[in-house]
Amino acid sequence: MAGSQNGSSEGFKIPQIKYTKLFINGEFVDAASGKVFQTRDPRTGDVIANIAEGDKEDVDLAVKAAREAFDHGPWPRMSGYARGRILYKFADLIEQHIEELAALDGVDAGKLFEFGKEVDIPTAVRMLRYYASAADKIHGETLKLNGEYQGYTLKEPIGVVGAIIPWNFPSLIFFLKVSPALAAGCTVVVKPAEQTPLSALFYASLAKEAGIPDGVLNVITGFGLMAGAALASHMDVDDITFTGSPEVGRKIMAASASSNLKTVSLELGGKSPVIIFDDADVDMAVDLARAAIFFNKGEVCIAGSRVYVQEGIYDEFVKKSIEAAKSWVVGDPFDPVVNMGPQIDKVQFERVLKYIEYGKNEGATLLTGGKPCGDKGYYIEPTIFANVKEDMKIAQDEIFGPVMSLMKFKTIEEAIERANSTKYGLAAGIVTKDLNIANRVSRSIRAGTIWINCYFAVDPDAPFGGYKMSGFGRDQGMNALEKYLQVKSVITPIYNSPWL
Template structure:
C-alpha cells in the first residue's frame, strides 16, 4: 500500500449515500443462514454511534457447523483436488469482481469502520485486489523438491495443503487482513472458517458473496460473525481446525495461542501489537521528517499495529521538530470520513475512544507536555483531537503501551547507539522507521533494531510480496509474500528404494 495523502482543505460535498445492507447472515457451506441461536448483534456507525444493521451472532454451535462444512469440503470436495490452475482462475475471477465493486466495498468499509473514504477507495481497495491477483499467481507455482539421498533411495518432498484453516481478523483493516489470510490459504488448496471482528462484520460478508459469484465451491470459505469470547474462542480451540491465524492485540493473542495449544496443538501464526519507534536523525530535512512522522502515527486514526508511536528526535533539531509537529497536527482535518479532504475519521467504537482519552490523561498526569489536542472532537461519534506530546520519557505509559489512537509521543535523543537500545527496550518488535540522509546511520540503526519491518525515509509501504510480522511479543510467523504460503502447507517426505542404483 503506497502512502496515502490527502488535501488539508475540507470540501463540503454531500455525504455519499450509504449502501443498502444485503448480507447480514452467516455464510456456512455456501448458504447465508441465521445463527443457530437466532441471535443478532448491532454493528454501529462510528461517526454517530447509531446502528447500521443487525448481524447474525455466531457462537460455538455455528463454529461447529462451519468447521464441519470446511472439513467436508477439504476431505471430499473439489477445491484441494482441482488443478492449481483452476484454483488460480477462480481467485482471479474473484479479484476482478472485487475490482468491479471497489466503490461499494470502500463505502461499507468506511461506514462500518470510520476510516476516510478516500483512503479506503484509493489506497486500501487497490491493494486488496492486488493481493488476490498475487496469490492467484502463486497457486500453480507451489511445488515440492527432489532431494539427493546418501544411498539408493528416491526422495520426494511434497508441499500439501494443511487442511481446515481458522482465521480471526481485526477491525482496523478488515478487508486487507482478510486478504492477508484468505489469499494464501486458498492458493495452497485449504478450506477456511473466517471469524470477522464484531465491530466490522459487513465487508467480510460482502466478500463472501463475491467469492460465490466467482465460483468458489461450497464450504471452502465460511464466514462467521460474532464475538471473540464465544465464536473466536470456539474456533481457536476446535479440535478439527488444522491451522489458526490471528491478528489482534498481544493480550488476546496469548489467549488464542493457549486455546490452540490446549486443544489439538494446531500451529498458530500471530500478528499482534506494536510500539514502533520512528527515529529522526540530526541530518534530517525537518519539514519532510515532520510530515512523514505525522503520517506514520496518525494514519487510520492511529489505529495501526505498526504505527510510529514513539517519535525519537535528535536533540539538535528537537525544538524545531516539536513546533512543526504541533502545527501539522493542528492543521489535520478531522470530520465525517465520507467528505472529501478529511484526513481523520472517528475511532472504531466507544471502548476504543475512551481508552485513547485515558492514555491522554495519563500523559498529562505524568508531566509530558501536551502540545495540542487532548480531548474529543465534536459532540457526537468517537472522534479524538489529533494529540501531540513532547518531553516524553521512556518510562511513561504513553511511551510503553500501544494506544491505538491519534496520540504522538515525541522523545529526545543524542547518541545513535543509545537510541537503538532505547528503541529496543520494549516487549514489542513489529516495525520501525529511520529518517536520515546518512547511509551509515541508516544501516547501523536498521540492523540494530529488533523489528520485523524497518522503513528508511518512508513509512507504511506495503506490497503483496513484502513479508510482514514481528519480533518478540509482536507475533509469530510472517504474512504476505512467499513466506505466508508456509503457514498453510504441510511438508511431507516420501522415500522409496532404488532397486537398481547402478546408474547413480
C-alpha cells in the same frame, strides 16, 4: 481545534446493507440461536444493521462444512492453475464493487472513503491476485539421500484454517489471511471483528459468485469470547491465523495447546519507533512522522507512535509538528478534505482518552490536541506529547489512537537502545541522509519491518510480521504461503537396491 470539523458529508447515503447473516457452506443463514447484534456507525454511534450472532454451534457447522470441503471436495484437488483462475475471477468481482466496499468499511470502521477506493480495496485485490498467481508455483524438492534411495518432498495444504481478523483494516487483513490459504488449497472459516462484519460478508457473496466451491470459504460473525474462542479451540481446525492483541493471542495459543495442537501464527501489534537524525530534511520528517501516527486515526498496528528526534533539530521539529498536527483535518470520513475519521467505537474512544490522561498525570507535556472533537461520534484531536519517559504508559502500551510520544536523543547508540526498549517489535522508521547510519540502525532495531526515509510502504511481496511480543509467523510474500502448507517426504529405494 483548528483544522478540525465534525459532521456528515453532504449527499452521502449509507450503502444498502445486503448481507447480515452467517455464510456457511455457500449459503447465508441465521445463527442457530436466532440471536443478532448491532454494528454501529462510529461517526454517530447509530445502529447500521443487525448482524447474526454466531457462537459455538455455528462454528461447529462452519468447520464441518470446511472439513467436508477439504477432505472430499474439489478445491484441494484442483490444479494450482485452476484455483488461481477462480481467485482471479474473485479479484475481478471485487474490483467491480470497489466503491460499495469502500463505503461499507467507511460506515462500519470510520475509514476514509476516498482512501478506501484508491488504496485499501485495490491493495486487497492486489493481494488476492498475488496469491492467485502463486497457486500453480508450489513446488517440492528432489532429495539426494544416503544409500540406495531417492526422495522428494510434497507440499500439501494444511487443512482447515481459522482466520480471526481485527477491525482496523477489515478488507485488507481479510485478504492478507484468506488469499494465501485459498491459494494453498486450504478451506477457511473467517471470524471478522464484531465491530466490522459488513465487508467480510460481502466478500463471501463474491467468492460464491466467482466459483469458489461451497464450504471452502465460510464467515462467522459474532463475538470473540464465543465464536472466536470456539474456532481457536476446535478439534477439526488445523491452523489458526490471528491479528490482534497480545492478550487474545495468548488465549489462542492456550486453546491450541489444550485441543489438537493446531499450528498458530500471530500478529500482535506494536509500539513502533520513528528515529529522526540531525541530517534529516525537517519538513519531510515532520510529514512522515505525522502520517506514521495519525493515519487511520492511529488504529494501525505499525503506527509510528514513538518519535525520537536528535537534539540538533528537536526544537524546529517540535514547532513544525504542532503546526502539522493542527492542520490535520478531523471529520466525516466521507468528506474528501478530511484526513482522519472517528475511532472505531465508544470503547476505543474512551481507551484513547484514558491514555491521554495517563500521559498528563505521569508528567509528559501535552503540546497539542488531547480532546474529543464535535458533539457526536468518536472523534479525537491529533495529540502530541513531549518530555515522554520510557517507563510511561504512553511510551510502552499500544494505545491504538492518534497519540504521538515525542522524545529527544543525542547519539546513535542512545537511539538504538531506546528504540528497542519495548516489548514489541513490529516495525520502525529511520529518517537520515547518511547511508551508514541507516544501515547500522536498521540492523540493530529488533523489528520485522524497517522503513528508511518512508513509512507504511507495504507490498504483497514483502513479508510482514513481528519480533518479541509482536508475534510470530509472517503474512505477505511467499513466506505466508508456506505456513498454510505441510511438507511430506517421500522416499523410495533405487532399483537393484540390496533391500529389494
